[in-house]
Amino acid sequence: MKKHEGLFSQVRWLFIVIAFVGMVIGLNTQLVHAKASSLETDFQRAAAKYQVPVDLLKAVAYNESAFDSHNGKPSVAGGYGVMHLTDTTGLTPSGSDSKAVKVPNTASLHTLQKAAKLTGHSVGQLKTNSAANIDGGAALLAAYQKSLGKGLTSNIGSWSAAVKKYSQSDSQAAADFFAANVYKILAKGVNHNGVKISPQKVNALKDEAIDTTGESGQTDGPAGLPIEWIPALYKTFDDQGDYGNYDLADRPNDEKINYIVIHNTETSFQEALTLFSTPTYTTANYVVSSVEGTVAEMVRPQNVAWHAGNWYINSHSIGIEHEGYAAVGGYWYTENMYKSSAALVKYLADKYQIPLDRQHIIGHDNVPGLTPAAQKGMHWDPGTYWNWNHYFELMGVDLSKSDGSTDSHIITITPNDKTNLTADSGQKVTDDGVNLPLAGSNFVYLYEQPSFSADLIADKDFSSGQSGTTEKDDWGDKAVYGQQFSKIDQQGDWTEIDYGGQGAWFYNPGGANSTDATGKLVTAKGSKAVPVYGSAYPSDSILKKNKVTGIKPTPIYQLQPGQKYVYGGTVTSDYFNSHFNSNSPKNVIHGTDDYYQIQFNHRIAFVKASDTTLSDD
Structure with a gap:
């Protein structure tokens, strides 16, 4: 009897364990479902309370934040929560590119206070509680409808x-x-973060028709974009030939436009316009505002704006500045800004035949220096929280879509911006030692060995130390979304790549932070290292022949034998020898060398085709 009881006891406990596990799984599933559907419930409740069509309320929220509360952290425009209720009280934009200035005290930057009066919720609740935040958005919409x-x-x-x-x-x-x-x-529909909007046929009433033609007839931008021509300063500053803030050219007839460079102003929108309209020796082709997504065109695309800190890149690029207060307190960029900028980039890329990839749509942080000394001081904007994945999705490009096989030697860095960095591993992002949010970051850390306890890699032209840091402006130990590298090895959850002249490891469990890709690889010919440049300038002899002094191709790194880097295109050497009030084709000095563009480290770079071999993956 005891023997049978023992067997029954084991079976009974087995069933109990199975039942318990099933119950836990069920509870976990319910919790996940509850979390996913809580926003849906909040929208339904707020819409009913303030008598706003629920799908309209959802669509406004998705247009503002893509249903992401960002854990109560403010956007670069001082907006909070899924409804992007704004409160810039106490925010002071600052950064290496500008002096500290006060954020403009306008009603558009303080909708949170108005929502507090309408709902009775506190400012703190509206910032951090999604249900309260959605109430605030619904109350504002209802108030605007009544005011009309x-x-x-x-x-x-x-x-x-x-x-x-x-x-x-x-x-x-x-x-x-x-x-x-x-x-x-509303017309397309959305199913995101547990919130669903079914596609529907909706038209604005005739007396409320939406004008999407815009003013693009007088500006260089797509129809419907809120864009205005506000010219940057162009004048001589003395009688010695000093001038600014850009150069006349005839691109793409005299020089091809190969890049669009994404910047962050670290100033207000108006401050940026003022900066580019006064003798500052700097400007961009476009500036995009944060709250509204309005665009100021300041330098025509055919002309050369002074924006990248690299004359070769300036000559072949269009620069777009984005308003933001990211240096102090702002952690995400607004949907209005992303959508306007993405529409503009897609238009420009199509017009000038610029590839929509991360070797040609680049951040200021991806621009190389022309010399080793310049490399150390190059900028790092748009920074840690620029959402490259979302940005490209708005242009109709999925950078995470695999076009390679599992045995591919080329991978695209595609981290999940919510889970790529984890506190459990000891990873962190800092600003002068102060911890910043991990969620929303756009990169993976690179280590000397396949372990979180290993040192982060260091770049010789950035860090004076032997290892990298967690500082947000330390670009030497970070690989960012969309960048492509040659895979060397895989050990467990860790992947090794060629990066900046060394092997670098990043945490990649089950391939969660990368995607297989196809393409071409560049390697050094022979057994000797070859120079890596920050430009594709003509030879020193050709420059001297054309009376250009003080400029010569200067190596910034060495490409060691056996290392492989992803090919980004072939360019023939040239130099834009600009002069005030002149856009003659003679200003462009053409060389005879072909260069291969490569993704060398965090920044792009160039190697001579004659020094290297180009091969399929």
């Missing part, structure tokens, strides 16, 4: 004027652009 003398109707088409007011824009074009994006979301 309109009823709180279920007809979504009659709310377009209120949606325009929600944009907080003084620009009609910007307000129209915002509303047009909201109604596109």
Whole structure:
């Protein structure tokens, strides 16, 4: 009897364990589902409370934040939560590119206070509690609809004027652009973060028609973009030939436009316009505002703006500055900014035949220096929290889509911005030693060995130490979303790549932080190291023949035998020898050397085709 009881006891406990595990799994599933659906419930409740069409409320939220609360952290425009309620009180933008200035005290930057009065929720609740934040957005929409003398109707088409007011824009074009994006979301539908909007046919009422034609007839941008021509300063500063803030050219007829460089202003939008309109020797082709997504075109694309800190890249690129207060307190960029910028980049890339990839749509942090000394001082914007994945998705490009096989030697860095860095591993991101959020970061750390306890790699032209740091501006130990490298080895959850002249390991469990890719690889010919350059300039002899002094191709690194780097295209050497008020083709000095562009480390670089071998993966 005891023997049978023992057997029964084991079976009984087995069933109990199975039942318990099933219950735990069920509870966990319910918790995950509850978490995913809580936003949906919050939208339903707020819409009913303030008599706003629920799908309209969701569409406005998705247009503002893609349903991401960012854990209560402010955007670079001082916006909080899924409804992007703004409060810039106490924010002071600052950075290496500008003096500290106060954030403009405008109503558009303080919608959170108005929402607090309408809902009775505290400012703190509106910032950190999603349900309260959605209440605030719904209350604002209802208030705007009433202020227009309109009823709180279920007809979504009659709310377009209120949606325009929600944009907080003084620009009609910007307000129209915002509303047009909201109604596109309704037409297309969304299923994201547990919130669903079914595709629907919705038209704004005739008396509220949305103008999406914009003013692009007088500017260089796509139809419907809220863009205005605000010219940068172009004049001589003395009688010695000193001038600024850009150069006349005839691109792409005299020089091909190969790159679009993404910047962050670290100033207000207006401050950037002022900076580029005064004798500062700096400007960009475009500036995009954060709250509204309005665009100022300041230098025509055919002309050369002074923005990249690398004359060769300037000559072959278009620079786009983005308003932001990221240096102090802001951790994410607004949807209005992303959408305007993405629409502009897609338009420019199509017009000038620029590939939509991360070797040609680059950050200022990807621009190399022309010399080793310059390399150390190159900028690091748009920084840790620029969402390259989302940005390219808005342009219709999925950088995480695999086009290679599992035995491919080329991989694309594609980390999940919510899980790529983990506190459990001891990883952190810091700003002068102060911890910043891990979620939303766009990179993977690179280690000397396949272990979290190993030192981070260091770049000889950036760090004076033997190992890298967790500082957000330390670009020497970070590989960013969309960049491609040659895979050397795999050990467990760790992947090794060729990076900046050394092997570098990153945490990649199950390939979670990379995607297999195809392409071509560049290696050194023979058994000797070959020079790596920050430009594709003509030879010293050709430059001297054309009376160009003080400029010569200068190596910034060495490509060692056996190392492989991903090919980004072939360019023939040239130098833009600019002069004030002259856009003659004679200003462009053409060389005879072909260069291969490569992704060498965090920054792109160039090697001579004659020094290297180009091969398929």
